[in-house]
Amino acid sequence: MSSRAEINAALQKLKKFSPTGYFIGLHIRFAAPLMQFQTYPEEWSQRYSERAYALRDPTIAWGFSTTGTCRWSVLPVPDPFSILQDAADHGLAYGLAVSHGPMQSRTIACFTHNKREFTDDEIETISATLWRLHEITEPPESLTKAQQEALRCIAEGDRHAAAAAKLGITESAFKARLISARERLMARTTAEALQRAKEYRLL
Incomplete structure (x- = not known):
């Protein structure tokens, strides 16, 4: 579950x-x-x-x-x-x-x-x-480097395609990183994940 x-x-x-x-x-x-x-x-x-x-x-x-x-x-x-x-x-x-x-x-x-x-x-x-x-619901103590990079791109206003290009990965791989970040932070949306990562001081 x-x-x-x-x-x-x-x-x-x-x-x-x-x-x-x-x-x-x-x-x-x-x-x-x-x-x-x-x-x-x-x-x-x-x-x-x-x-x-x-x-x-x-x-x-x-x-x-x-x-x-x-x-x-x-x-x-x-x-x-x-x-x-x-x-x-x-x-x-x-x-x-x-x-x-x-x-x-x-x-x-x-x-x-x-x-x-x-x-x-x-x-x-x-x-x-x-x-x-x-x-x-215990907040995670850390995010993976890939999760942090993906969230930072979103925080900087990059769209998925641009963020993927910046990181040298496919757009689907970028989306997978965002999904894993949301799951780790128990967030429904990427915006919520980003907010929590900042609140937990993980970015």
Whole structure:
């Protein structure tokens, strides 16, 4: 199974546990996740964004302070802005916060339910699935020389034919290098691969 297929399978699995949605921030570095996924209702997502709740969210504060799992109902972090109550008022009545990984590349996620608390078995499965997501989205430490050259050509604005000529290879070989770079960086497009390579400081 390719990394992209495995990521999608894990997300589908997690969706089944979260009838009212989830948020997953993978490998948070410099305050921004390298990848993020969320399935919260549009109304709540908009409210959360408009009110800049991310800066004051007790689940995020908890996620940076420790690793493991914690039901929202027993979160040992103050919530002076009543964000969790606001979430409950929008149908996200029960929640689970999960945190994995080292501080410099932390994965933080929340899963929600509208009818009941998450069971211990569910928490165990969710945690294991998130840990696997964290592992398979670990940024590569390097790119091959061929992958770097191909991405640099794109960054410099070269079209495929011109880039292939510059590198002394066929256009199909050049395209193959771009595909391998996208796969290594788990990017859907070449533009996304280029962006990630820059973010990971691989170019």
